[in-house]
Amino acid sequence: MTIRNAIRDHGQRYRPRMACLKKAEKVVLEMQDPKTGVKSQPQRLVITTIPHAITGEDIIAWLAGRFQIDTQEARNFGSMLVALGYIYPLQDHKRLVIKPDASLYRFQTPYFWPTQQWPVEDTDYAIYLAKRNIRKKGILELHEQEHYNRLHKWMNHKWDFIVMQAKEQYRAAKERKKPDRVVFECQERAYWVVHRPPPGTVSAMDYGLDRRIDPNTVETKTPDFYERIMIFTQQSIMRPRVKSSVSIGALVKYCATYKNHDPFLLKCLPSNPWLTDDATYWTLNMPNVEIPTKMRVERWTFSFGELLSDPRGRNDFRLFLKKEFSGENLAFWESCEDLKWGTAATMREKAEQIYKTFLARGAPRWINIDGKTMEVTVKGLKHPHRYVLDAAQTHIYMLMKKDSYGRYMKSPVFKETTKKAICPEEHKFSDNQLEQNARNRRPSLSPIILRQMEEEQKAKMAANVDITQLCRFTTPVPHLAVYSGISDFPSATASPSLPFLAHTPACPSPISVALDSTSASERRVEASEGEGEGNPAARGPVGGNVSRSRMALSLRRLLKRGCTPSTMFASLSPKCHSAAGTSSRIQPISPNQPSQAPPRRIANFFQIKVDIPPECRIYPIESEDEEEENRAASRGGVGAKEIICPWESLTPQNGTG
Amino acid sequence: IPGPLCYSLLLLVVACYRHLASCVGGCTDSLQLRDELRQTREKAQKLAMAICQHLTLHLRDKSLPEEQRKEMELLWVAFSSSLELLHLDMCKVFNMSDIFSLANTDALVQTGLQGSEVAARALSLPDLNQTQSPTLPAGLESQERSTLEQEIGQIDHMIDDMEMKVNVLRWMVEPHGPQYADPLSSTDSASLAVFSVDEEQPGHQPLCQRNKFCAVLFLFAVVLVAGFISVSMVLFSGVCF
Numbered sequence: 063m064t065i066r067n068a069i070r071d072h073g074q075r076y077r078p079r080m081a082c083l084k085k086a087e088k089v090v091l092e093m094q095d096p097k098t099g100v101k102s103q104p105q106r107l108v109i110t111t112i113p114h115a116i117t118g119e120d121i122i123a124w125l126a127g128r129f130q131i132d133t134q135e136a137r138n139f140g141s142m143l144v145a146l147g148y149i150y151p152l153q154d155h156k157r158l159v160i161k162p163d164a165s166l167y168r169f170q171t172p173y174f175w176p177t178q179q180w181p182v183e184d185t186d187y188a189i190y191l192a193k194r195n196i197r198k199k200g201i202l203e204l205h206e207q208e209h210y211n212r213l214h215k216w217m218n219h220k221w222d223f224i225v226m227q228a229k230e231q232y233r234a235a236k237e238r239k240k241p242d243r244v245v246f247e248c249q250e251r252a253y254w255v256v257h258r259p260p261p262g263t264v265s266a267m268d269y270g271l272d273r274r275i276d277p278n279t280v281e282t283k284t285p286d287f288y289e290r291i292m293i294f295t296q297q298s299i300m301r302p303r304v305k306s307s308v309s310i311g312a313l314v315k316y317c318a319t320y321k322n323h324d325p326f327l328l329k330c331l332p333s334n335p336w337l338t339d340d341a342t343y344w345t346l347n348m349p350n351v352e353i354p355t356k357m358r359v360e361r362w363t364f365s366f367g368e369l370l371s372d373p374r375g376r377n378d379f380r381l382f383l384k385k386e387f388s389g390e391n392l393a394f395w396e397s398c399e400d401l402k403w404g405t406a407a408t409m410r411e412k413a414e415q416i417y418k419t420f421l422a423r424g425a426p427r428w429i430n431i432d433g434k435t436m437e438v439t440v441k442g443l444k445h446p447h448r449y450v451l452d453a454a455q456t457h458i459y460m461l462m463k464k465d466s467y468g469r470y471m472k473s474p475v476f477k478e479t480t481k482k483a484i485c486p487e488e489h490k491f492s493d494n495q496l497e498q499n500a501r502n503r504r505p506s507l508s509p510i511i512l513r514q515m516e517e518e519q520k521a522k523m524a525a526n527v528d529i530t531q532l533c534r535f536t537t538p539v540p541h542l543a544v545y546s547g548i549s550d551f552p553s554a555t556a557s558p559s560l561p562f563l564a565h566t567p568a569c570p571s572p573i574s575v576a577l578d579s580t581s582a583s584e585r586r587v588e589a590s591e592g593e594g595e596g597n598p599a600a601r602g603p604v605g606g607n608v609s610r611s612r613m614a615l616s617l618r619r620l621l622k623r624g625c626t627p628s629t630m631f632a633s634l635s636p637k638c639h640s641a642a643g644t645s646s647r648i649q650p651i652s653p654n655q656p657s658q659a660p661p662r663r664i665a666n667f668f669q670i671k672v673d674i675p676p677e678c679r680i681y682p683i684e685s686e687d688e689e690e691e692n693r694a695a696s697r698g699g700v701g702a703k704e705i706i707c708p709w710e711s712l713t714p715q716n717g718t719g
Numbered sequence: 720i721p722g723p724l725c726y727s728l729l730l731l732v733v734a735c736y737r738h739l740a741s742c743v744g745g746c747t748d749s750l751q752l753r754d755e756l757r758q759t760r761e762k763a764q765k766l767a768m769a770i771c772q773h774l775t776l777h778l779r780d781k782s783l784p785e786e787q788r789k790e791m792e793l794l795w796v797a798f799s800s801s802l803e804l805l806h807l808d809m810c811k812v813f814n815m816s817d818i819f820s821l822a823n824t825d826a827l828v829q830t831g832l833q834g835s836e837v838a839a840r841a842l843s844l845p846d847l848n849q850t851q852s853p854t855l856p857a858g859l860e861s862q863e864r865s866t867l868e869q870e871i872g873q874i875d876h877m878i879d880d881m882e883m884k885v886n887v888l889r890w891m892v893e894p895h896g897p898q899y900a901d902p903l904s905s906t907d908s909a910s911l912a913v914f915s916v917d918e919e920q921p922g923h924q925p926l927c928q929r930n931k932f933c934a935v936l937f938l939f940a941v942v943l944v945a946g947f948i949s950v951s952m953v954l955f956s957g958v959c960f
Contacts, residue, residue: 094829102829114746114829171830172744172815179814180807185800192900199899214898221894223797226727227804228900230734238738245831246741 075272083146083176090148093124094169100124105152105166110241115152115166122162137162145266147176150252157500158256158266168245174253176267179278182257185220188213190254192228205260262503264336319364323357331357333489339499341506346486349373350519356483363471366463370395382475383466390427391458391466394420398455402448413446421454431457725770726794732763733801733808740808744819745830753821753863756812760870763805770798771877778885793894795887799878806874813867820860 093099105115118140125136140160143149144167151157152166160167191210194201202210214221235243259265281287321327325334335341346355354374362369362378369375376392383389397420401412420429421439431439435453442450470476491499736759742752777783777791819827 091826091828095825096829097825105831112831113833114831168831169828171741171832172819172828173741173811177811177814180810183807185804196900218894219796219889219892220800221898222793222896223730223800225896225900226730226797227734227801230727230730231737234731234734234738239833242832246738249741249830 076276077181078269078273079178079277086143086146086148112241112245115168117164117166118161119163121160147256156255170252171249174249184213187258188217188224189228192225193232196228196232323361331488332486338491338496339503340489354483356485359480359483366467378479379470382470382473388466390429391462394429395455395458398451401451410446413443417443429458725766729766729801732759733805735759737808740812742832743812744815744828745832746827747832748827767802775884792887792892796889796892799881802878809871
């Protein structure tokens with residue numbers, strides 16, 4: 063058959079098949095049967111009567127009888143038929159619903175039925191709007207006006223045709239008898255209400271994305287076609303299978319857990335905005351609302367994933383972790399998400415940033431992951447890509463889930479939140495109020511504004527959290543050698559860190575580059591030395607070599623970290639940029655650099671006095687951030703005492719490890 | 720045949736065809752309607768053929784002066800749009816006549832239309848003779864169907880041909896006419912406005928009209944009363960003095 067779509071659409075955009083249309087057509091044909099269908103009555107207008115009008119209550123009664131369903135369901139079904147455009151209301155033509163009273167409806171002519179094969183044409187719409195304008199100037203509504211202007215711009219070359227055709231159709235309509243003319247106008251108007259609804263309306267014709275292939279074509283059975291089927295079935299066979307008892311059990315458990323939270327199954331409080339046009343539900347459940355609702359808080363108890371995916375829940379969890387001093391886990395997880403979902407251009411810097419902040423030895427917010435993962439991650443960071451931190455992220459996620467999540471659930475913070483959570487009253491709207499609500503619909507905040515708010519939030523958080531998190535006594539003065547002597551070292555197991563240390567000589571730590579030529583054997587010696595000690599204060603200087611003492615310090619710190627590495631700060635802060643004010647580019651890393659150090663000063667208010675070489679310093683992240691920019695600008699990212707990222711190009715001597 | 724006149728005839732025919740097509744499948748669908756459709760179609764095709772040849776001939780002529788070429792291009796664009804409309808309508812009629820066979824009149828949708836005098840009148844065709852039998856022999860329908868199919872193919876072919884033979888840059892074409900179609904005549908719009916009022920029974924318009932009417936009445940009453948008072952004052956003063 064050579065019948066083709068008149069629009070030469072070379073864009074390969076096809077509308078997906080709407081299977082409901084064919085079914086609705088069958089129902090409508092049954093309904094309009096003069097003998098067995100809905101009983102019709104004439105519509106009386108001032109001058110004439112027009113037959114074949116049906117009342118809403120008759121439609122609902124017929125549907126309920128035909129399909130043996132209850133009235134509410136019949137009403138919904140009837141509304142669907144109206145929304146699809148098979149029946150149109152004669153009064154209140156803009157609201158496409160069935161009213162269960164004596165309001166009148168009529169069947170739409172098959173020419174105006176929705177079809178799959180021919181999309182609704184803009185040319186037709188332009189002609190229709192032009193016709194309406196001929197009839198009465200200025201009758202077009204605002205959105206129609208906007209459409210008209212837009213079409214005038216885009217179909218300018220056809221505009222003469224459109225105007226002339228509008229006139230011709232108008233004239234042709236006048237040839238008809240008046241009742242028929244009225245009916246035709248109603249039909250056309252109803253058609254366009256369905257297919258060009260005013261903005262903000264839920265339209266039954268919304269269908270989502272276009273398809274690449276035409277669903278109406280019959281697929282020819284070429285060898286390609288069979289090949290595709292073969293590949294598909296082979297892949298289906300290869301898929302891992304689960305016992306049905308297990309999978310069904312999981313489904314049942316999921317349903318049992320979530321069934322009270324599903325707005326299709328239970329009423330949502332205060333009311334479903336899609337049904338009642340009242341947006342209280344959405345305002346109560348905004349991402350950053352002060353007091354969450356009870357249902358929301360209950361969802362957080364279902365799983366850790368639920369807690370994290372809800373921004374409010376995540377905030378609560380973050381506060382809890384801050385109190386527990388393990389906030390870096392969540393911060394790391396969030397940074398990994400940011401990396402995964404961010405733009406490709408920023409990936410490299412983000413990966414660097416994350417490495418320096420969380421993963422490097424001596425990082426300010428060091429996270430505790432096992433050696434194997436660390437090794438894999440660091441190796442991957444040489445060629446960073448979007449998913450390079452996946453292993454570490456999963457590890458941290460599991461850590462949080464098994465450890466912090468449980469404690470959070472039992473914590474007073476959470477109990478407080480649960481107590482304060484509100485349970486809103488259900489709305490009971492009368493029909494009039496519903497209509498009022500429908501008229502008072504307002505658009506929500508623009509996504510641009512929402513995004514700005516989000517960014518501000520993020521910036522505020524980045525500024526706030528770290529100061530309290532990192533160090534109570536931090537000063538932004540770079541020269542000051544500070545050591546955060548926060549006394550609440552958890553008597554954590556030193557054992558987790560031990561395997562890590564045992565691994566380090568073997569795996570090429572990028573930090574080794576920064577620590578220059580400290581050999582593996584030296585480190586091993588120090589490791590064994592460090593193992594026996596539990597008291598940071600009891601550390602004697604291990605050799606006069608600054609780097610060695612630095613190393614020892616960092617090792618000891620590593621040992622002490624346990625579960626809260628954030629409380630410890632290594633001598634090797636990633637931003638040791640003012641390592642004695644060196645501002646040159648790539649410095650050859652040599653052990654004898656203490657000469658550059660300014661005279662060390664140890665502040666009085668620190669709990670533990672330690673012989674700290676001046677290169678030990680702590681910086682709050684924010685000052686690090688701004689200083690990093692300066693540093694980055696001036697030095698291109700590699701500094702003397704810095705943690706060098708493994709993927710950055712290095713001078714030849716830094717190949718040890 | 721001069722181009723523009725022929726072209727407005729074509730527009731007329733296309734508009735009529737659309738009106739006729741909107742009745743297919745409805746309760747006024749009948750042999751007569753289908754016949755009218757067929758005749759309208761044939762007329763449209765004849766016109767289209769003529770215009771196509773005329774336009775193609777002129778546009779392929781390289782020695783055409785610039786304004787004439789612009790006119791021709793405008794006409795060309797409009798002509799191809801009307802052909803596309805016709806093609807679409809024909810496809811729809813084809814599809815619908817598949818679904819709604821005239822043999823089964825119960826299945827024809829009760830749309831509220833009554834008249835059998837559809838827009839064929841605009842074609843100024845002689846009235847079709849009513850002597851055709853009410854029952855349709857099956858052979859005729861399928862014959863109609865295949866002719867329709869053929870005609871659709873022909874229009875398709877014409878559109879394709881047009882695209883192949885003449886290269887008109889659509890974005891270069893500028894229309895002459897206004898953005899808004901002018902109202903044809905005030906009387907027509909008034910009569911139709913009455914209908915729009917009637918349909919929307921709980922609508923706002925009757926209320927407004929009623930309000931206006933009441934306001935006018937009230938004013939009138941006030942004027943009457945004022946007149947009455949002034950007259951009585953005059954009379955009284957006349958009586959007093």
